Amino acid sequence: DARVTQTPRHKVTEMGQEVTMRCQPILGHNTVFWYRQTMMQGLELLAYFRNRAPLDDSGMPKDRFSAEMPDATLATLKIQPSEPRDSAVYFCASGWPGQGYEQYFGPGTRLTVT
Amino acid sequence: TQLLEQSPQFLSIQEGENLTVYCNSSSVFSSLQWYRQEPGEGPVLLVTVVTGGEVKKLKRLTFQFGDARKDSSLHITAAQPGDTGLYLCAGMDSNYQLIWGAGTKLIIKP
Numbered sequence A: 001d002a003r004v005t006q007t008p009r010h011k012v013t014e015m016g017q018e019v020t021m022r023c024q025p026i027l028g029h030n031t032v033f034w035y036r037q038t039m040m041q042g043l044e045l046l047a048y049f050r051n052r053a054p055l056d057d058s059g060m061p062k063d064r065f066s067a068e069m070p071d072a073t074l075a076t077l078k079i080q081p082s083e084p085r086d087s088a089v090y091f092c093a094s095g096w097p098g099q100g101y102e103q104y105f106g107p108g109t110r111l112t113v114t
Numbered sequence B: 001t002q003l004l005e006q007s008p009q010f011l012s013i014q015e016g017e018n019l020t021v022y023c024n025s026s027s028v029f030s031s032l033q034w035y036r037q038e039p040g041e042g043p044v045l046l047v048t049v050v051t052g053g054e055v056k057k058l059k060r061l062t063f064q065f066g067d068a069r070k071d072s073s074l075h076i077t078a079a080q081p082g083d084t085g086l087y088l089c090a091g092m093d094s095n096y097q098l099i100w101g102a103g104t105k106l107i108i109k110p
Helices: none
Strands: A005-007 A010-013 A019-024 A031-038 A042-050 A053-056 A065-071 A074-079 A088-095 A103-105 A109-113 B005-007 B010-014 B019-024 B031-037 B044-049 B055-058 B061-065 B071-076 B085-092 B098-100 B104-109
Touching: A005 A088, A010 A019, A019 A088, A019 A109, A031 A074, A042 A065, A042 A074, A042 B098, A074 A088, A103 B044, B005 B085, B010 B019, B019 B085, B019 B104, B031 B071, B044 B055, B044 B061, B071 B085
Parallel strands: A010 A109, B010 B104
Antiparallel strands: A005 A019, A019 A074, A031 A042, A031 A088, A042 A053, A065 A074, A088 A103, A088 A109, B005 B019, B019 B071, B031 B044, B031 B085, B055 B061, B061 B071, B085 B098, B085 B104
16 A cells, blocks of 8 residues: 655654654655645645656745755655744645646644744 | 635535535636545545546545536535545646645534
8 A cells, every 4th residue: 555654743843943854755656745734824835846856846935945855765845944833734745647647645744833 | 826716615514414515716727636634634635537527426425527627516415424524626737736725624413
């Protein structure tokens, strides 16, 4: 049963600290997405990669957020320095070109910045 | 900017009732996906509709894509508590990006 995995599932940190979230996409999927979900804003696309190349990161605050894909099995989202307004659930999703470019989501990382 | 409006935002009904959730836009989409999200989990794809006028059924759930491919609906027959969750629609634009609706929070009371 292929699934997207994310670590950590929960993270509590203090303002100013660095946070790194990791994602393992489903094997064979060549597109990886990072989303942020909050009650107020809903699901927001932060960045996405195709064949490990960043295609769009316009949804990401550039000064503090960075996303990378060091290899096909790992995507990372880093926040440095973190702020209380970054508190949200961060989802990674993967997919592949095909009918509808369907996306498969991980369980998310719930981030709380105090 | 393309927008996808979902309605209602919140719906609480009794078990056994029927309901319809709507997803509307002024933009044309090449396809439209419906997801369900349960608390503490990521959204799970339910269905993709591609052709204008297409109707797909998933047990008690019926999905329809508008003829002009600008809108979609999800109808649930005889809702059950297990249907409780956040339902999200997402339209695929010409750049192969998903435009997400804000979601409909559905609660089915036993």
